[in-house]
Amino acid sequence: MGWRVVHVSQVDQLSLHLDNLRVYQGDLDVVVPLNDIFALVIEDLSCKLSSRLMVELSKHNILVLLCNQQYLPECLIQPVSGHFGQYKQMMKQLNWSDETKDVIWSGIINRKIENQKVIMRKHLVEPHRIEKMDSLQLSLVPGDEHNIEGQAARIYFNSFFDENYTRDSDDYIENAALNYGYTIIHSAIARTIVAKGLIPGLGIHHIGERNPHNLASDIIEPFRPIVDHYVIKHPPEGYLTKDYRIQLINLLHAKVQTDKKQHTIIRSIELFVSSLFDAFETGESGKLKMPDVNKMNFHES
Structure with missing residues (x-):
């Protein structure tokens, strides 16, 4: 089970790179293994997310929280199914x-x-x-x-x-x-x-x-x-x-x-x-x- 809680603000784009979350922020390019992530909190309303990334976040049972203009959690994204039984x-x-x-x-x-x-x-x-x-x-x-x-x-x-x-x-x-x-x-x-x-x-x-x-x-x-x-x-x-x-x-x-x-x-x-x-x-x-x-x-x- 993942343990990292990734907090995102003022970034350009989030995407999937191999089995990693890829974060673009200006000249900064960072990757975080999906297996390490428990939750992703996104505060930037202008941030771009790829559909492919969202599917993989769901497959890894990663909690995704989207925040509103007041930086309060507004939307919770979770998988349709998450257990073999x-x-x-x-x-x-x-x-x-x-x-x-x-x-x-x-x-x-x-x-x-x-x-x-x-x-x-x-x-x-x-x-x-x-x-x-x-x-x-x-x-x-x-x-x-x-x-x-x-x-x-x-x-x-x-x-x-x-x-x-x-x-x-x-x-x-x-x-x-x-x-x-x-x-x-x-x-x-x-x-x-x-x-x-x-x-x-x-x-x-x-x-x-x-x-x-x-x-x-x-x-x-x-x-x-x-x-x-x-x-x-x-x-x-x-x-x-x-x-x-x-x-x-x-x-x-x-x-x-x-x-x-x-x-x-x-x-x-x-x-x-x-x-x-x-x-x-x-x-x-x-x-x-x-x-x-x-x-x-x-x-x-």
């Missing part, structure tokens, strides 16, 4: 019961809240706020019918921002940074879901009719605190600079503990998606291999 995997997914989905979802939210509490402790949030999170976590039931996730989120974000803060407010530049980081990780999860032969639109809890990646929207939840921690620790100044955007993209190379070992986010995502099959076969959320942010290291570019 896709039909078998899809049939397993279609047979996941609603009861087991509820159990798995509560397990996902439990880990998300646990990771949020870790971030709160890292930033020395008042103990009484963390105690409220503990209390909410104990109230979690299969399916989270009481929306413990939402209640915890309010306490969590209000611990770092003022009481008027909301996640959908454009008045906070931190929201733009959070959304950018979430989108990068969400896209990486969507790519991995397809690579594992699953149906991306068929979620565990999310059922958005216009969301083609409901399953990724489920899986991202325990990964969100990783982005939160970075943005809180390194808040953007006024707007998202190119360097800051690159740092958010590089969160894919941050390391967290998953399955009792330190792994990059890319690898942690793969372990999580693969573990879904064991979790649904046994009906036990404990089979899920989810990220633990107690031990977390950011990639230094």
Whole structure:
């Protein structure tokens, strides 16, 4: 599996050269082996891409993100099929019961809240706020019918921002940074879901009719605190600079503990998606291999 995340801006052309991505920028001519690439993030709207290159990127299961004028990811390109046993995997997914989905979802939210509490402790949030999170976590039931996730989120974000803060407010530049980081990780999860032969639109809890990646929207939840921690620790100044955007993209190379070992986010995502099959076969959320942010290291570019 590839590991490089290639960020492209102010380039003339991207093309295929043998089994490599070829980048033209003025007199600069660089090649990167396709086997090394996990994701390609393109910010230059004037950049030319050859159809032949796009086909090969798809064959190599490389995540391709096209950004808009505001440098925010706008378009995700992924292969139509990405797994040799896709039909078998899809049939397993279609047979996941609603009861087991509820159990798995509560397990996902439990880990998300646990990771949020870790971030709160890292930033020395008042103990009484963390105690409220503990209390909410104990109230979690299969399916989270009481929306413990939402209640915890309010306490969590209000611990770092003022009481008027909301996640959908454009008045906070931190929201733009959070959304950018979430989108990068969400896209990486969507790519991995397809690579594992699953149906991306068929979620565990999310059922958005216009969301083609409901399953990724489920899986991202325990990964969100990783982005939160970075943005809180390194808040953007006024707007998202190119360097800051690159740092958010590089969160894919941050390391967290998953399955009792330190792994990059890319690898942690793969372990999580693969573990879904064991979790649904046994009906036990404990089979899920989810990220633990107690031990977390950011990639230094």
